[in-house]
Amino acid sequence: MTNTSAHSEHYDAQIPKMGMWLFIFTEMLLFGGLFIVYSIYRYIYGDAFHLAAQELNLTIGTINSMILLFSSTTVAIAISSIQRGNKKLSAIFIIITMVLGIAFLVNKYFEWQVKIGHGLYPGSTVLAGFGHGDTLFFGLYFAMTGLHALHMIIGLVIWGYALVFIQTGKTTQDRPAFIENSGLYWHLIDVIWIFLFSLFYLIT
Amino acid sequence: MEHKKTHILSLKAQISILIALIVLTFMAIGVTKIEMGAYSLAVILVIAAIQAYIIMAYHMHLKFESPFFRVMVILLFILFLAVLFVTFLDYIYR
Amino acid sequence: MSESIHETKEPSYLEVKSHKGIWNWLLTTDHKRIGLMYLYAMITFFGVGVILGLMMKLELIAPGKTIMSAQTYNSFFTLHGIIMIFLIVVPGLPAVFGNFFLPILIGAKDVAFPKLNLLSWYVYMLGAVVALSSQFLSGGAPDTGWTFYAPYSFKTSTNMLPAVLGAFILGFSSILTGLNFIVTMHRLRAKGMTWMKMPLFPWALYGTAWIQLLATPIVGITLLMVVAERTLQIGFFDPALGGDPILYQHLFWIYSHPAVYIMILPAMGVVSEILPTFAQKTIFGYKAIVISTIAIAFVGYFVWGHHMFTSGMSGVALYIFSLLTFLVAIPSAIKVFNWIATLYRGSIRLETPFYWAASFIFVFMIGGLSGLVLGSLATDVYVHDTHFVVAHFHYIVFGGVGFAFIGAMHYWFPKMYGRMYDASWANIGWLFFFIGFNFLYMPMFYLGILGMPRRYFDYVDKFHNGNIVSTIGSWVMVFGLVVIVANLIKSARSGPLADDNPWNGKTLEWATSSPPPLENFEIEPVVTEGPYEYK
Ligand SMILES: [Cu+2]
Numbered sequence: 153m154t155n156t157s158a159h160s161e162h163y164d165a166q167i168p169k170m171g172m173w174l175f176i177f178t179e180m181l182l183f184g185g186l187f188i189v190y191s192i193y194r195y196i197y198g199d200a201f202h203l204a205a206q207e208l209n210l211t212i213g214t215i216n217s218m219i220l221l222f223s224s225t226t227v228a229i230a231i232s233s234i235q236r237g238n239k240k241l242s243a244i245f246i247i248i249t250m251v252l253g254i255a256f257l258v259n260k261y262f263e264w265q266v267k268i269g270h271g272l273y274p275g276s277t278v279l280a281g282f283g284h285g286d287t288l289f290f291g292l293y294f295a296m297t298g299l300h301a302l303h304m305i306i307g308l309v310i311w312g313y314a315l316v317f318i319q320t321g322k323t324t325q326d327r328p329a330f331i332e333n334s335g336l337y338w339h340l341i342d343v344i345w346i347f348l349f350s351l352f353y354l355i356t
Numbered sequence: 357m358e359h360k361k362t363h364i365l366s367l368k369a370q371i372s373i374l375i376a377l378i379v380l381t382f383m384a385i386g387v388t389k390i391e392m393g394a395y396s397l398a399v400i401l402v403i404a405a406i407q408a409y410i411i412m413a414y415h416m417h418l419k420f421e422s423p424f425f426r427v428m429v430i431l432l433f434i435l436f437l438a439v440l441f442v443t444f445l446d447y448i449y450r
Numbered sequence: 451m452s453e454s455i456h457e458t459k460e461p462s463y464l465e466v467k468s469h470k471g472i473w474n475w476l477l478t479t480d481h482k483r484i485g486l487m488y489l490y491a492m493i494t495f496f497g498v499g500v501i502l503g504l505m506m507k508l509e510l511i512a513p514g515k516t517i518m519s520a521q522t523y524n525s526f527f528t529l530h531g532i533i534m535i536f537l538i539v540v541p542g543l544p545a546v547f548g549n550f551f552l553p554i555l556i557g558a559k560d561v562a563f564p565k566l567n568l569l570s571w572y573v574y575m576l577g578a579v580v581a582l583s584s585q586f587l588s589g590g591a592p593d594t595g596w597t598f599y600a601p602y603s604f605k606t607s608t609n610m611l612p613a614v615l616g617a618f619i620l621g622f623s624s625i626l627t628g629l630n631f632i633v634t635m636h637r638l639r640a641k642g643m644t645w646m647k648m649p650l651f652p653w654a655l656y657g658t659a660w661i662q663l664l665a666t667p668i669v670g671i672t673l674l675m676v677v678a679e680r681t682l683q684i685g686f687f688d689p690a691l692g693g694d695p696i697l698y699q700h701l702f703w704i705y706s707h708p709a710v711y712i713m714i715l716p717a718m719g720v721v722s723e724i725l726p727t728f729a730q731k732t733i734f735g736y737k738a739i740v741i742s743t744i745a746i747a748f749v750g751y752f753v754w755g756h757h758m759f760t761s762g763m764s765g766v767a768l769y770i771f772s773l774l775t776f777l778v779a780i781p782s783a784i785k786v787f788n789w790i791a792t793l794y795r796g797s798i799r800l801e802t803p804f805y806w807a808a809s810f811i812f813v814f815m816i817g818g819l820s821g822l823v824l825g826s827l828a829t830d831v832y833v834h835d836t837h838f839v840v841a842h843f844h845y846i847v848f849g850g851v852g853f854a855f856i857g858a859m860h861y862w863f864p865k866m867y868g869r870m871y872d873a874s875w876a877n878i879g880w881l882f883f884f885i886g887f888n889f890l891y892m893p894m895f896y897l898g899i900l901g902m903p904r905r906y907f908d909y910v911d912k913f914h915n916g917n918i919v920s921t922i923g924s925w926v927m928v929f930g931l932v933v934i935v936a937n938l939i940k941s942a943r944s945g946p947l948a949d950d951n952p953w954n955g956k957t958l959e960w961a962t963s964s965p966p967p968l969e970n971f972e973i974e975p976v977v978t979e980g981p982y983e984y985k
């Protein structure tokens with residue numbers, strides 16, 4: 153059933169892209185598991201979730217949303233720059249993205265600190281006094297925003313590598329896969345945040 | 357050697373995407389100020405879904421990729437919603 | 451086409467040495483070597499799992515304490531489950547034979563991401579080490595069973611964290627393998643190999659890979675939640691804090707039922723490769739098998755609740771899960787009919803791989819039909835958590851995957867090592883294994899119906915006879931296993947050299963030399979017809 157054909161070696165840009173998308177699917181479902189848990193407990197403890205959500209600071213949440221939306225745009229510009237062959241501009245916009253990412257995390261850190269200062273953290277007696285709904289709301293809040301923040305940190309490390317790869321010429325106009333894939337990862341983090349923001353901060 | 361048509365969005369397009377996303381965020385915040393009961397959750401989720409669609413379609417380039425990616429993303433969401441639905445069959449009727 | 455090839459023969463993948471000594475293995479990105487590394491690791495773990503199983507059977511040979519305490523027995527069945535499920539049957543066929551043969555079967559030089567493939571192996575080993583370390587750390591071996599049910603999994607004082615984290619890491623390895631395979635099949639098929647010309651083992655791996663990709667993350671996050679529960683007391687599954695332990699069961703089985711299809715689909719794929727070759731006949735209903743593979747993968751995602759019929763789920767959910775479970779039996783049955791129809795009027799060659807494939811159908815049917823007993827609500831309530839369940843899933847998981855695995859070993863052995871094994875010893879091993887297997891597990895159906903619960907080290911006198919038969923069966927089976935393994939190890943070193951195509955197979959692996967060269971084919975294959983075109 154076989155015939156012969158000549159050797160042909162060529163770069164298939166679809167391979168890294170498809171690999172990254174499949175990885176993104178697994179990430180979506182990783183968070184998906186938490187969203188299932190969230191939905192169930194919001195269904196069971198709807199009223200308590202509403203009250204507990206008022207403890208969250210909508211202003212800080214909104215600022216963080218803006219930061220991430222901006223960073224998604226800077227990422228997009230970094231990618232289109234490298235695709236046009238402008239390595240320097242691409243590097244600059246990656247650095248801006250990283251600064252925005254760090255700003256998000258700093259913001260998040262202070263937000264968490266205030267919550268913990270008020271005794272609103274898993275295992276605290278204050279929280280246990282509020283009842284089951286509040287306990288689960290803040291448990292989920294810390295678990296989901298924590299996992300999200302962990303992804304941001306990983307994303308920052310990846311951007312660090314991207315800068316190195318631009319410097320060393322491993323990522324170029326012809327082989328932009330690394331930056332494109334890092335961008336996909338960063339946008340995914342953004343998409344997840346949009347849902348986290350809607351489900352934690354926007355309950356009245 | 358294959359079709360070398362990496363679609364690159366213009367800066368103008370990227371700025372308008374950003375503006376759209378910001379406007380939608382404030383719309384969602386505005387919705388929380390209006391008393392709509394159970395509907396406000398639905399509206400907020402629809403707005404979030406639109407934002408997610410914009411990011412995935414343009415920033416994540418799904419609009420310009422081969423149909424395989426689009427179909428799989430849609431199937432993924434259907435899968436997730438179906439799993440959620442089946443799980444809820446337990447909790448709603450318990 | 452083969453006359454000229456032998457004169458300018460490229461060195462086989464085993465002869466290519468790019469590093470020094472052991473590094474040829476540990477740093478290789480060759481999918482074939484990586485497949486063998488998985489094989490050797492798994493055989494080692496399997497040995498441990500078998501010994502644990504043997505000791506449990508020995509404990510059960512008589513009522514009362516025989517050789518171990520209740521707590522030891524609890525940790526033994528936990529470790530036996532963790533090893534067999536997470537280290538062997540879930541990764542087993544894809545990691546070993548998928549790695550070795552998937553690229554060859556589709557005419558590719560390697561998988562899409564060779565380095566990631568090696569990384570998957572290291573992640574697998576890391577997960578194994580972490581999971582097994584739970585046995586040796588102070589605090590005591592885990593005693594929850596492999597399912598880690600909440601709330602006990604975060605209440606027990608035993609070493610749950612390493613066990614749970616180990617399972618999480620192993621899941622990550624499984625995801626990476628699945629990802630690699632999907633991209634490989636999408637992008638690296640040989641010229642002319644359309645989807646509908648792809649052999650059935652790759653098809654099975656394709657369905658499997660999607661489940662690996664889409665179900666494993668759910669259990670991953672669930673296990674992380676158990677970790678968070680133990681360390682931070684979040685209360686996800688803790689009724690004292692408002693959580694729902696049944697939700698843990700939902701999330702766990704959302705993965706772990708599809709995981710059964712991660713196990714069995716590749717096994718079905720192997721059988722679909724072996725049977726046409728030894729019947730020298732085109733597979734009956736190629737399309738039906740492909741469609742049923744995908745259907746099993748998809749419907750199998752929505753039947754998880756049949757593990758929870760007695761957990762206190764709502765009535766509506768019970769009916770739906772039971773219905774869906776019956777639905778998923780249909781595509782499985784389609785496959786069985788296709789295999790039988792493939793044999794009908796074929797010119798059957800009674801070789802060792804054929805024995806394994808045929809006995810696979812036998813044990814798979816027993817396992818599948820007993821699954822229907824468990825899938826229907828009324829009967830499940832009666833036999834739930836009895837030895838009936840133990841018998842059922844050993845018929846599927848060990849009977850299904852184990853028989854297919856050993857069958858694949860005997861089918862592809864000449865290709866992997868370039869040497870042939872001693873057929874008569876292989877057949878003797880099969881005979882003892884098959885007889886011992888049925889003596890080991892068949893009585894458990896009977897014991898379960900009598901009411902003997904699972905996971906107890908002790909039982910009342912009326913279960914004694916069945917347990918004696920079962921324990922003796924375990925000895926017969928393990929004797930067969932020792933014969934098989936000894937025969938294969940000896941043959942890998944000193945068996946007679948094998949032909950390139952000893953079974954007259956039609957798929958691409960038989961078109962290259964035994965063992966294959968580093969890049970699988972000296973000349974890139976071009977496919978012109980379907981995979982099983984016997985004239
Ligand atoms: Cu199941």
